[in-house]
Amino acid sequence: MARRRRGDDGRRDLVVVGNGMAGARTVEEVLERGGSAQFRITMFGEEPYGNYNRIMLSNVLAGLESEEAIFLNSMAWYDENEITLHAGVRVARIDRHARTVRADDGSRTPYDALVMATGSSAFVPDIPGMRTAGRGFHQGVFRFRTLDDTRAMIRYARTHKQAVVIGGGLLGLEAARGLQTHGVDVTVVHGPGHLMNQQLDAAGGYVLRRGIEALGISVLTSARTVRVLGDTEITGVQLGDGRVLPCDIVVVAAGIRANSSIAAASGFLVERGIVVDDQMHALDDQGTPDPTVFAVGECVQHRDQVYGLVAPLWEQARVLADVLTGTDPSAQYHGSRTATKLKVAGIDVASMGTTAPERPDDDHIVISEPRRGLYKSVVVRDDRLVGATLVGDLEKVAPLIQAFDRGSPLPEDRIALLFDLGTAPAAVGVAELPDETTVCNCNGVSKGTIGSCVRGGVASLTGVMDATRAGKGCGSCKTLVGQVVEWAAGGTLEVDESASWYVPGIPYAKAELVALIREQELRSVSAVFAALAPGGVEDAKSKMGLNSLLRTLWGAAVVDERDGRFINDRVHANIQRDGTFSVVPQMKGGVTSADQLRRIADVADKHRIPLIKLTGGQRIDLLGVPKENLPTVWADLDMPSGYAYGKSFRTVKTCVGSDFCRFGLGDSTALGIAIETRYQGLESPAKLKLAVSGCPRNCAESYVKDLGVVAVDGGRWEIWVGGAAGAHIRKGDLLTTVDTPQEVMTLTGRFIQYYRETANWLERTYAWVPRLGIEHVRAVVVDDSEGIAAELDAAVQASVDAYRDPWQERDDPAEPGQFRTALPLTVLPQVPGR
Amino acid sequence: MSAGTDARAVGGEPGAGPLDTVSGPPAPRVTTAGGGGPHVVGPLCEIPLGEGRAYAVGDRQVAVFRLRSGALRALDAVCPHRGGPLADGQIDADVVVCPLHAHVFDLGSGACRTGQDDVTSYAVHLEDDQVVVVLPV
Numbered sequence: 001m002a003r004r005r006r007g008d009d010g011r012r013d014l015v016v017v018g019n020g021m022a023g024a025r026t027v028e029e030v031l032e033r034g035g036s037a038q039f040r041i042t043m044f045g046e047e048p049y050g051n052y053n054r055i056m057l058s059n060v061l062a063g064l065e066s067e068e069a070i071f072l073n074s075m076a077w078y079d080e081n082e083i084t085l086h087a088g089v090r091v092a093r094i095d096r097h098a099r100t101v102r103a104d105d106g107s108r109t110p111y112d113a114l115v116m117a118t119g120s121s122a123f124v125p126d127i128p129g130m131r132t133a134g135r136g137f138h139q140g141v142f143r144f145r146t147l148d149d150t151r152a153m154i155r156y157a158r159t160h161k162q163a164v165v166i167g168g169g170l171l172g173l174e175a176a177r178g179l180q181t182h183g184v185d186v187t188v189v190h191g192p193g194h195l196m197n198q199q200l201d202a203a204g205g206y207v208l209r210r211g212i213e214a215l216g217i218s219v220l221t222s223a224r225t226v227r228v229l230g231d232t233e234i235t236g237v238q239l240g241d242g243r244v245l246p247c248d249i250v251v252v253a254a255g256i257r258a259n260s261s262i263a264a265a266s267g268f269l270v271e272r273g274i275v276v277d278d279q280m281h282a283l284d285d286q287g288t289p290d291p292t293v294f295a296v297g298e299c300v301q302h303r304d305q306v307y308g309l310v311a312p313l314w315e316q317a318r319v320l321a322d323v324l325t326g327t328d329p330s331a332q333y334h335g336s337r338t339a340t341k342l343k344v345a346g347i348d349v350a351s352m353g354t355t356a357p358e359r360p361d362d363d364h365i366v367i368s369e370p371r372r373g374l375y376k377s378v379v380v381r382d383d384r385l386v387g388a389t390l391v392g393d394l395e396k397v398a399p400l401i402q403a404f405d406r407g408s409p410l411p412e413d414r415i416a417l418l419f420d421l422g423t424a425p426a427a428v429g430v431a432e433l434p435d436e437t438t439v440c441n442c443n444g445v446s447k448g449t450i451g452s453c454v455r456g457g458v459a460s461l462t463g464v465m466d467a468t469r470a471g472k473g474c475g476s477c478k479t480l481v482g483q484v485v486e487w488a489a490g491g492t493l494e495v496d497e498s499a500s501w502y503v504p505g506i507p508y509a510k511a512e513l514v515a516l517i518r519e520q521e522l523r524s525v526s527a528v529f530a531a532l533a534p535g536g537v538e539d540a541k542s543k544m545g546l547n548s549l550l551r552t553l554w555g556a557a558v559v560d561e562r563d564g565r566f567i568n569d570r571v572h573a574n575i576q577r578d579g580t581f582s583v584v585p586q587m588k589g590g591v592t593s594a595d596q597l598r599r600i601a602d603v604a605d606k607h608r609i610p611l612i613k614l615t616g617g618q619r620i621d622l623l624g625v626p627k628e629n630l631p632t633v634w635a636d637l638d639m640p641s642g643y644a645y646g647k648s649f650r651t652v653k654t655c656v657g658s659d660f661c662r663f664g665l666g667d668s669t670a671l672g673i674a675i676e677t678r679y680q681g682l683e684s685p686a687k688l689k690l691a692v693s694g695c696p697r698n699c700a701e702s703y704v705k706d707l708g709v710v711a712v713d714g715g716r717w718e719i720w721v722g723g724a725a726g727a728h729i730r731k732g733d734l735l736t737t738v739d740t741p742q743e744v745m746t747l748t749g750r751f752i753q754y755y756r757e758t759a760n761w762l763e764r765t766y767a768w769v770p771r772l773g774i775e776h777v778r779a780v781v782v783d784d785s786e787g788i789a790a791e792l793d794a795a796v797q798a799s800v801d802a803y804r805d806p807w808q809e810r811d812d813p814a815e816p817g818q819f820r821t822a823l824p825l826t827v828l829p830q831v832p833g834r
Numbered sequence: 835m836s837a838g839t840d841a842r843a844v845g846g847e848p849g850a851g852p853l854d855t856v857s858g859p860p861a862p863r864v865t866t867a868g869g870g871g872p873h874v875v876g877p878l879c880e881i882p883l884g885e886g887r888a889y890a891v892g893d894r895q896v897a898v899f900r901l902r903s904g905a906l907r908a909l910d911a912v913c914p915h916r917g918g919p920l921a922d923g924q925i926d927a928d929v930v931v932c933p934l935h936a937h938v939f940d941l942g943s944g945a946c947r948t949g950q951d952d953v954t955s956y957a958v959h960l961e962d963d964q965v966v967v968v969l970p971v
Contacts, residue, residue, distance in 0.1 A: 443935075466948060472936055505926075526884075526902060538902060540926040540938075563884025563902070567922040567933045575933055579919040627922075815882045822888045822897070822911065822919035 011040050012112035014324070015101050017091045017262065019045025021054060022297025022313045023117030024073055029321030031081055038325060041083045042109055044101070047146060048088030050075050055310065057150050058171075061178030067147065094266035096290065113324060116274060116282060116295040118259040120308070121145055124252050125166075129228030140234040141250045144175045156249060157182040163249035164188075164237050166225050168195040170344055172253035176217050177345030179251070187218040187245055189225055189237070199340060199351040203368050204389045207375035211347040211392065214373075220245075256308055258299045268293070273301035278332040280320040296320050303335050312336035339401045341394060347373070348394045352404045353387030354379050362386070365414045376418045383410060385417070401432075430480070430487040439484055440477045445470035447484050454488035461485050462498060502761055503546055505539025506532050510760055514553065523554055525564035544569075545761035548647055551683045552756045556802040562815050571819060572806040573630055574645035576623060579822060581630060583622040584644035585637050586680070589654045589672035589692075590618030596639065603636045615644065617651035617689060628821050631810035640805045641681070647762070649682040649752070650689050653701065657694035657711070666711025668694035671741045675709075675748055681803050682752060682796075685759040685768075690748075703731050706765040707751060709744050712737065717744050721751060721777065722769025730766045733774035736782045750789060751781050753796040870971030874964045881965070886930065888921035891956075891967045897921035898958055898965055899930060899941060907941040908958035908967050914951040 014030070016023045027041060035041075045051070052071045059065035078085045090104045094114065101109045122143035124130065130141050137143075140160070142153045157163075157179055165176045168190030176186045188195075194205025195212065209219050224240035228250055236246040258273035269275040269283040274295040276282055280302075281289035296316045298308055307313065315336055322331035339352035356379065357364040363380040372392070378400070379387035385403040390396070396418055403410060403417075410417060435448030445468045458464050464485050465471045471481040502510040506528065513532070522528045525546045529538040547564035562570055573581035585600065600620055604612050610624035619642050625633050634641075643650050654672035658664035672692040682688075691700040692709040702708025704725035710718040716737050723732025735751065738744055754777070759768040769777055779785035781792075813819065875889040875898065886899040888911040895911035897920045909930065911921055918934030925931070929938050929947065938947040944955035957968040 466938070469935070469948065538926040540924045540929055540931045541936075543924050543926075561884065562882060563924065566924065570922075575919075575922065577916065577934065579917070579922070579934075815885075817880050817882070817887050820880075820887055822886075822921040 009040075011038060013110055014039035014041045014113045014115070015109055015111035016041070016043045016115045016117060017094075017101065018115075018117030018119055018297070018299070019043050019047070019051050019085065019087065020117060020119045020297070021051065021072070021310065022119065022299075022317060023115065024051040025314060026115055026117060026296050026317040026320055027081075027083065028073075029317050030324055033321055033325040033327045035321070035325045036081060039113070041081070042086070042111075043078070043083055044086045044089055044091050044103060046088070046090050047148070049147065050078065050085075050087070052147060054145075057144070057147065058174035058178055060147070061144070061150050061153060061175065062181045063178075091262055094262065094293070096267060096284075096293065099292065112292065114293045115320065115324075116263055116268075116293070116299060117297045118262060118274075118295075118299040120256040120258045120298040122149075122252060123255040123257045125254055127166075127225055127228055129230070130250070130252070138228065138230075138234060138250075139232075140230070140248060141228065141252065144171055144251055144253050145256070153179070153249075153251065154182065157184050160248040161185060162247040163251060164225075164245055164247040165251045165253060166237075167253035167255065168192075168219065168221065169198060169253065169255065170196060170342060171256075172251070173212060173217075173345045175251045175253050176212075177215065179249070180215070180217060184249065187220065187247070188212070189223045189239070189245070190219070190221045191224050193222050195219065195221065196344070196349065199349065199355070200389055200391070201355040201377065203366065204351075204355070204375045204377065204391050207368065207370050207373060207391045208344065208347060208349060210370050211373045212345060215345060217345070256298070258301070258306060260299055263295065263299070268295075271301055273306045274299050275301050278302075278319075278334065279323050280316060280333060294320055294324070302333065305335055307336060307338065309336075309338055309340060312338060337405055339404055341397055341401070348390070348392060350390040350394050350397045350400075351388065352401060353385070355387060355389055363414060365418065367418055378414070378417050380410060380414060380417075385410060388417075430483045433484075439480055440468075440470040440472075443469040443472060445481075450481065450484045451488040454485060459489065462504065502549070503539070503542035505529070505537070505542035506546070507534065508532065510549075510758070514549070514757070517550070517553060523550065523557065524559035525550065525561050527559070544647075548683050548685065548761070552799070555798050560814070562818075568645035570814075571627055571630055572641055572645065572809065573625065573627075578624075580624045580626050582644065583625050583630065583633050583637070584615060584619050584642040585639035586642040586676075587619045587639075588676045589652055589669050591654075591669060591673065592620075599637060599639070603633060606636060607633055615651075617644075618653050619644065619651060626821060628819050630819050631813075634807040634810045641807045643681050646681075646683070647686050648684055648688065649679045650687050652676040653689070653691040653705070655692075655694050655697075655699035657692075661694055663697060664694035664711070665713055666694050666715065666717060666741075668692040668700065668709070668711060671709060671717075671744060672700075674741065674745060678745060678800055679749065679752060679796075681806070682756070682799055684752065684756050686762050686764045688752065688755075688765070701725060704729070705732065707748055708732055709748075715739065717741065719744060719747055719751075722765045722774070724764060724766035728764070728766055732766075733769060733777075735774070735778055746793065747781060749796040749800075750792045751777070753792040753799075754781055757792075757795075870969045872966050872968045874961070874966050876965055878960060878963050878965055884925065886921040886923065886925065888919065889967070892969050894969065896956055896967050897930075898967065899925050901925065901927055901941075903927060906958045906960065906965065908956040909939060909941065909944050910953035912953075913937055913939075914946075914953060920953070 016027060050071055050073050056065055056070035060067055091101055092104050093102045099111055122145045130138060132138050143149050162185045163179050165172045165188045168188045172188055176188050180186050194202045195208050196205055212219055225237050226240050227238040229236045229238060234248050234250055236244045238244050260270040260274050263274045264270040267285055269285050274282055276295050277289050280294045280296055282293045282295045283289055297313045316333050319331045319333040322328035341350045366377040368375050374393050375391040377389045384407050388400045433447050437447045439445055439447050449468055450464055450470055453464050453468050458467055461482050471478040498504050500509045501507055502513050516532055520531055522531055525543055528546050530536045543564045544566045550558045567575050573583055575581055609622045613621045615621045652672040652675050654668045657668035658666055688706045690707045691702040691705040693700040693702040694711050696710055702710050703720055704723040708720040708723055712718055716739055718737045719735040720732035721735045724730045755765060869892055873891045875891055881887045881900040883900055884902045886897045888895060888897050896908050897911040899907045913920055913932040915937050916934055918932040920930055920932055922933045923930040928941060930941055931938050937950050939953055944953040946952050959966050
């Protein structure tokens with residue numbers, strides 16, 4: 001079979017017609033299987049580029065992505081892999097008998113194996129006025145398929161202002177949104193009765209339409225374009241009912257058609273696409289598979305299906321590479337169950353299987369909230385998920401796709417398919433994430449990096465976190481990191497017993513640890529290590545958590561070992577990137593005075609503070625203070641610490657409340673000051689940020705705080721807990737509504753104390769409240785279901801009584817060299833001034 | 835003026851203002867100018883048990899740590915990752931954790947356990963309650 005050629009190196013010739021996503025992916029798969037030892041590879045691409053991600057063209061159009069960013073393989077990639085690329089060369093014909101490919105440039109290229117990956121092109125209905133006689137498309141008419149199309153559209157949009165997009169499918173909506181970002185007024189004209197009718201049912205399409213219209217894009221459905229008006233410049237389009245829509249740009253996005261003309265002209269069987277068998281062999285016009293010619297991607301019709309999505313194409317490429325290289329000569333493609341997860345003009349859309357019930361016994365669960373832009377529906381047949389449609393919220397998409405793909409069991413309660421019923425967030429399709437996805441944003445660790453770390457032999461979550469730093473920034477990604485590690489290990493993960501430990505160096509969960517500490521009266525960090533750590537070995541990473549726990553348990557009776565504290569807690573200031581510190585004086589409830597402001601300004605002048613910044617918690621931050629200057633800065637300020645550094649109660653944000661505000665229902669400022677005065681400085685498993693709002697307009701953002709209080713009509717106060725608006729975003733749960741500020745004070749203390757006693761180290765309330773469940777927290781804190789309310793109240797009172805402003809240490813340092821510089825020679829400050 | 839502060843440019847004129855009001859014992863004097871060999875950096879009592887303190891030693895910045903066992907360790911004072919002050923890190927018997935991004939360094943060898951460059955470790959010992967750091971010759 002191998003053709004003999006001059007300089008024959010024993011390798012066969014593999015020719016790939018098409019340099020798009022399917023062609024290039026197939027070659028990548030072939031190379032991965034060691035194919036470069038078997039094949040000399042030649043590729044033909046009509047476009048004069050390397051290959052790029054066509055899906056990203058909408059981002060290029062919308063200006064969200066540069067052209068360079070969407071290229072999958074650069075020209076260098078072809079060189080490195082010794083692939084001969086004929087870019088910008090169109091293949092005219094395949095001569096099956098001579099086994100050669102004839103191109104428009106007159107060249108003939110012999111092949112031993114040929115892959116047709118010719119893709120598809122925009123379908124343009126025959127609408128009068130769209131083409132100018134003998135000159136092809138009108139200059140104001142665009143398709144949206146290639147990089148050149150995209151560039152032309154961007155160029156034209158600079159000088160034209162009004163567009164009609166024909167077609168309200170995915171591509172049309174993307175084009176509409178993209179044009180809009182160039183300042184163009186856009187109307188989408190769609191023939192069927194609702195948008196994205198291929199993927200969505202009518203109700204889902206309606207919700208999507210409302211979202212699209214909210215973006216400022218006009219939508220006409222059940223509307224047929226019958227004529228494009230205008231001569232040199234387009235002036236409008238005419239609809240079937242006679243209406244004329246004025247416009248100067250027309251974009252046609254009415255679907256795609258497989259590029260199969262070369263195949264048809266070369267004697268292959270073509271129906272809606274090039275017909276292939278399960279091994280991706282192209283069939284000839286007698287229906288016989290050609291052993292040396294294959295086809296892959298959007299140009300293919302397999303078992304009567306033509307796919308316009310990426311996932312099936314990837315699956316086909318893998319099978320084809322297995323067959324070509326002989327890696328798995330019996331590999332077969334059996335078709336793909338397609339589930340699509342899209343962002344359409346910024347709106348999340350997912351769809352799989354059927355969009356509507358088809359048999360009388362099909363279960364159909366629909367949740368439709370057009371005003372919130374939400375639509376969810378599932379179709380269940382014989383206990384299996386056969387279809388799902390989601391618009392606006394894809395939180396449940398991963399488990400749905402899993403259930404759809406694998407036919408995995410469904411919950412008895414069908415509604416649970418669409419809602420989290422108090423369960424932890426589901427493992428969100430980690431396997432589907434591409435390798436380059438950044439898992440940990442703080443430290444820039446990708447899924448691929450974690451994967452190779454695991455393959456490199458690191459077999460535990462903590463090991464991977466240590467080696468890659470993933471999850472060691474703000475920590476908000478830890479759950480995801482854990483899922484990726486688990487996925488990468490594929491069941492070979494060492495059971496990470498330490499995951500349940502309160503701190504990594506002591507083998508007990510919090511409850512056990514607390515019991516042992518109380519029982520053995522361990523009052524210092526070193527005593528805990530000596531008594532409870534394996535071999536009595538201390539562990540640096542456990543110290544801070546233990547120190548916090550001991551202070552919570554023993555209050556003033558703790559044996560204070562300063563080396564158990566993080567540097568912030570040793571010097572009562574927040575360490576910054578250059579080793580200097582930031583100083584945030586207390587400003588209860590965000591209220592200050594001219595005198596305080598004057599003093600702060602004087603201190604800033606005197607100490608040449610490089611940056612003075614208002615914090616998110618309504619305070620003033622003095623940044624860039626060298627450690628050794630902290631005591632004098634505090635002394636000059638003569639204000640108490642604002643606790644902007646610790647794992648502790650930090651601040652209570654307030655709005656102006658009833659004193660001045662026209663809408664204020666309660667005196668939020670006074671209540672905020674009272675809460676901060678009482679609970680200032682309390683250690684807790686993680687920082688605590690609070691707020692009090694004087695009315696439900698929520699100016700102090702109380703719904704997204706660890707504990708937020710909102711004044712409501714009738715002099716009452718709502719208490720919200722477990723909210724967050726930082727690394728994690730969550731609206732809090734309503735704990736209860738009370739009649740008096742005194743009740744707010746009491747329940748706040750009780751809530752904080754219960755959190756202090758039961759939360760894991762560094763577990764914010766937004767994780768702790770859902771873990772315990774708001775009903776449980778409410779039962780304990782409000783209804784005293786466990787009969788511990790009095791204990792909690794007493795314990796928090798003891799901590800309140802033990803409060804001492806840490807900045808008083810300025811006059812009485814706790815230890816030698818407490819405020820000594822740690823970087824003697826570095827020129828400081830480096831925190832930039834403004 | 836102490837060796838620990840005179841080399842840096844902080845807010846305020848050298849030797850004036852806030853620096854002089856820092857409480858605690860004065861930072862140590864360097865007894866050997868530049869170069870290799872032993873340097874007395876200061877009395878042991880400056881370094882609390884379980885903590886580290888930074889010193890200018892010759893032309894280097896060295897963090898000296900006093901383990902809870904009483905043993906001393908000395909490493910470069912600057913984390914090679916983003917310049918974090920290792921003397922402010924938390925330690926145990928084996929490692930110091932940088933306070934900025936939690937990179938971990940072996941107190942004995944200076945080897946980084948979290949993928950950053952290693953730091954130099956120095957011999958350190960006590961002579962009459964004075965801490966002596968030995969720079970390579």
